[in-house]
Amino acid sequence: MPEIPVPKFRLYALVALLLLPVTTALAQNHQAGSLTIRDAWARPTAGQTPNGAAYMTITNKGQVPDRLLSIESAASAKTELHTTVAEGTVMRMRPVPSIDVGPGETVALKPGGLHVMLIGLKAPLAAGRKLSLLMTFEKAGTTNVEVTVRRGAPPAAGHAPTHAPHKTH
Numbered sequence: 714m715p716e717i718p719v720p721k722f723r724l725y726a727l728v729a730l731l732l733l734p735v736t737t738a739l740a741q742n743h744q745a746g747s748l749t750i751r752d753a754w755a756r757p758t759a760g761q762t763p764n765g766a767a768y769m770t771i772t773n774k775g776q777v778p779d780r781l782l783s784i785e786s787a788a789s790a791k792t793e794l795h796t797t798v799a800e801g802t803v804m805r806m807r808p809v810p811s812i813d814v815g816p817g818e819t820v821a822l823k824p825g826g827l828h829v830m831l832i833g834l835k836a837p838l839a840a841g842r843k844l845s846l847l848m849t850f851e852k853a854g855t856t857n858v859e860v861t862v863r864r865g866a867p868p869a870a871g872h873a874p875t876h877a878p879h880k881t882h
Contacts, residue, residue: 746853747775767829790833
């Protein structure tokens, strides 16, 4: 059978498609000083739901503690750090002023625990979409984190060690 030449643009497109999962996985890690933020994700919202939540893990590979002070996003009117607490048999979300990340610790922001609350969404969170969070840390400074909207947690998120109990200030 004779060899059929493949136009270069098709070859480049094939290589790009093959590398897409690798670049997507790499996009999940963000560095801020000694902190690594990974597996940032949010659940899709239904209809005109006014609020959403984002989750991630933050690991401090440094020798000094750091603290997440605030988060901002253009995707919502207001963005807050929250935790989930039990009040009798009811689970309620409450704002926290900050989240400590001690040296050598990993803090998981996950459903049912610490998380980022996106209040007054400007558009629904649709699966496959991305949104940006501007995170400000006491020592590491400010970093921009890309969040992927997906159904269910990323596979790695379930395996991340968590620190307990968390401290807030």
